[in-house]
Amino acid sequence: MNNFKLKKIPLLIFLSTFPICSFAGSGQTIFQYEHNWKSMDRIHGDTIKLIHKTDDSWQYEFKFGVTEGGGNKRDVLYDDMQGGSGSVVIQKILTLDDGWGSIIPSFELGFNKDSTLYQPGLKYSYKINSDWSTSLRYRYEWKKISHAERYKRAKIAGKQVKYVASSNTGRNRLDWALMYSGIKAFNFAYTFNYYIGDYTNNSYKALKNGLSKNEYKAYNNKKTDYEQEFKITYNYSKLFRPYFSISDVSKNKTTDTRQAKFKIGFNYAFGQSNSKNSDFVYKSYFKYAHHYGLTSHYHGDSFGLYTDFDKTGYVGLSVNTYNQLKNRLFFDDIVSSHYQIYGGYNFYLADNWVLTPNMEVRFYSGGGYKAKSEENLPHYQLGDVSDLQRPGVRYSPALKLTWLQSDDLSFYGQYRFEYRKVSRSKREDSVQGYVDNRARNRFDIGADINLTPDWNIGYRFSYLKGNYVLHNDKKNDYQQELDINWQATKVWQVNFAAEDVAKSVHSDAREAKLALGLSYLF
Numbered sequence: 001m002n003n004f005k006l007k008k009i010p011l012l013i014f015l016s017t018f019p020i021c022s023f024a025g026s027g028q029t030i031f032q033y034e035h036n037w038k039s040m041d042r043i044h045g046d047t048i049k050l051i052h053k054t055d056d057s058w059q060y061e062f063k064f065g066v067t068e069g070g071g072n073k074r075d076v077l078y079d080d081m082q083g084g085s086g087s088v089v090i091q092k093i094l095t096l097d098d099g100w101g102s103i104i105p106s107f108e109l110g111f112n113k114d115s116t117l118y119q120p121g122l123k124y125s126y127k128i129n130s131d132w133s134t135s136l137r138y139r140y141e142w143k144k145i146s147h148a149e150r151y152k153r154a155k156i157a158g159k160q161v162k163y164v165a166s167s168n169t170g171r172n173r174l175d176w177a178l179m180y181s182g183i184k185a186f187n188f189a190y191t192f193n194y195y196i197g198d199y200t201n202n203s204y205k206a207l208k209n210g211l212s213k214n215e216y217k218a219y220n221n222k223k224t225d226y227e228q229e230f231k232i233t234y235n236y237s238k239l240f241r242p243y244f245s246i247s248d249v250s251k252n253k254t255t256d257t258r259q260a261k262f263k264i265g266f267n268y269a270f271g272q273s274n275s276k277n278s279d280f281v282y283k284s285y286f287k288y289a290h291h292y293g294l295t296s297h298y299h300g301d302s303f304g305l306y307t308d309f310d311k312t313g314y315v316g317l318s319v320n321t322y323n324q325l326k327n328r329l330f331f332d333d334i335v336s337s338h339y340q341i342y343g344g345y346n347f348y349l350a351d352n353w354v355l356t357p358n359m360e361v362r363f364y365s366g367g368g369y370k371a372k373s374e375e376n377l378p379h380y381q382l383g384d385v386s387d388l389q390r391p392g393v394r395y396s397p398a399l400k401l402t403w404l405q406s407d408d409l410s411f412y413g414q415y416r417f418e419y420r421k422v423s424r425s426k427r428e429d430s431v432q433g434y435v436d437n438r439a440r441n442r443f444d445i446g447a448d449i450n451l452t453p454d455w456n457i458g459y460r461f462s463y464l465k466g467n468y469v470l471h472n473d474k475k476n477d478y479q480q481e482l483d484i485n486w487q488a489t490k491v492w493q494v495n496f497a498a499e500d501v502a503k504s505v506h507s508d509a510r511e512a513k514l515a516l517g518l519s520y521l522f
Contacts, residue, residue, distance in 0.1 A: 289517030
């Protein structure tokens, strides 16, 4: 059993045991959790990150934000949660000669429910002495508004007019930081951020007799804004470091009112991967997949980081997007669909049996979902027949039992309870009617076969039973998935998946969804 290689990587759900390869690079993976609260807005939020640092000074960061209270209710903690924004960040540390510090180029690709963010940057970091260091960073942030948000229709001077209602935004960001580490147990940091931006194209608001051009405002009716942050980090150990920060931030675009933003969080490093001195050996993988519906003609993309703890368990995070327009590839008009964090722990019951309790949580941002009247439906279509695009959260605890029949063949069964909470403010609209919180039971059976050392094939059949209509006006449904995985090199794997899913809740129509992806072992 200890030599069993399980290569299955189901792209459509981003949840499984990863391949145990004969080669793995060294590096360090860090989990970060942060809770924030603003003193005047009184809105709570959370940020979750997985960061991987390689020995050759590359850093890959996957993160997403969550808001509580449906985005507009004060003092609501861990209730009525929904997805905010998510992003992927890549950077490289270039060390200069003779102690002149380092230069760090970076690029961030971000998503939320109605826009895509592109943010290249360059940071200079310098160590003044053993206690003090400083840095200066410039970033250019270009935010592209989705097609669905860009245009509106209104009756102006008796005529129905379609006009550009939202603009893309270009913003320059300059950050200066000063850090002190002269006290062994604590690190201190002060950061000053300055912003200046403008619209990169014209947009308008509708009046009774015409259109009025929108003017860009960042803070106090000006195009500039600033923030200050003071942060304290407690060096509890080399692996665990809690922190607290307080920031001075603006409250809105039209007044000079400012407020405090509090953050409390922690970083937990899993130690050095593949190191005998670490608490446990692990391997981390980058995952990317492109999805396409053969009938709906919608494209989507998934980005993620997955960490496997030497068969003991796993944890992963993914940012999932889709294109609001049909037959549009990659980043043409992409918005966020949902963000996902998942994990599990393996209990070896006997030589050939593994019991894996696991948990998956999805935070839906509401990308593409609009409560419109029948007379003013947008030109685009919803990318899913169900309520998946309504903002909210899905909690999915599960229990999986795997039988390792041989080194090359395994079978499994799994029960998953899926509880879907829809944001209170989005439970009812004039098009789709009322949608309450809902639940369904999911039963999975499947098999994984290693055909050769480099090829693996997996099959899964799922039966779903819910307390709401799932397919063909019935409260039950089924799904099938086929995965084919090719270990192209020691670090690269190519993945293909095909899934048979319901297309309509009111007919027996079904759809094939395809996914093509890559996995990279750091």
